[in-house]
Amino acid sequence: MEPNALGLSRKLIAKVEPEANIFERYGVSSYLSLLAISVHPSMRQRRILVILSRCLFTLGRSRGHTLFITSGTNHYSSRSAMKAECECIHALAYADYKDDQGRPIYNPPAPHTQIRILASKM
Numbered sequence: 001m002e003p004n005a006l007g008l009s010r011k012l013i014a015k016v017e018p019e020a021n022i023f024e025r026y027g028v029s030s031y032l033s034l035l036a037i038s039v040h041p042s043m044r045q046r047r048i049l050v051i052l053s054r055c056l057f058t059l060g061r062s063r064g065h066t067l068f069i070t071s072g073t074n075h076y077s078s079r080s081a082m083k084a085e086c087e088c089i090h091a092l093a094y095a096d097y098k099d100d101q102g103r104p105i106y107n108p109p110a111p112h113t114q115i116r117i118l119a120s121k122m
């Protein structure tokens with residue numbers, strides 16, 4: 001929860017994920033949540049995100065989870081999850097996430113313009 005990229009995104013997810021009413025929407029009492037994957041810049045675009053996400057999905061299913069939730073703060077990770085059949089159940093534009101003085105709190109460069117809460121039954 002420190003004011004670095006990970007801490008800021010954790011705070012954002014802690015605000016936005018409950019707004020998606022996941023328990024009521026899917027009638028579950030628990031779900032598997034992927035908060036963040038970060039791939040070292042030198043290793044990006046080699047399908048590591050895709051492979052790790054698939055492994056997590058398989059592991060979750062083998063442990064009896066029925067619902068997978070991921071919080072897509074990154075345009076590409078969200079797009080990748082939606083390509084893998086996750087549906088977007090809630091979103092917040094970064095332009096609308098502001099502090100008391102109206103300044104944006106989480107302000108990554110385009111194309112990262114919103115956080116999406118993505119869900120898939122397992």
Ligand SMILES: CC(C)(COP(=O)(O)OP(=O)(O)OC[C@H]1O[C@@H](n2cnc3c(N)ncnc32)[C@H](O)[C@@H]1OP(=O)(O)O)[C@@H](O)C(=O)NCCC(=O)NCCS
Pocket residue numbers: 035036037038039040043044045046047048049050051071072073074076077080083
């Ligand atoms: C987002 C991130 C995890 C992606 O990891 P990665 O291992 O490079 O992603 P993959 O190689 O598995 O690519 C997945 C898809 O996204 C696309 N993609 C990923 N990065 C991209 C980029 N910079 N530009 C265009 N497309 C990109 C890939 O082409 C692929 O698309 P496809 O399935 O249509 O072929 C990585 O860029 C990262 O660590 N970013 C910083 C941390 C972050 O924002 N994490 C996400 C928090 S939810």
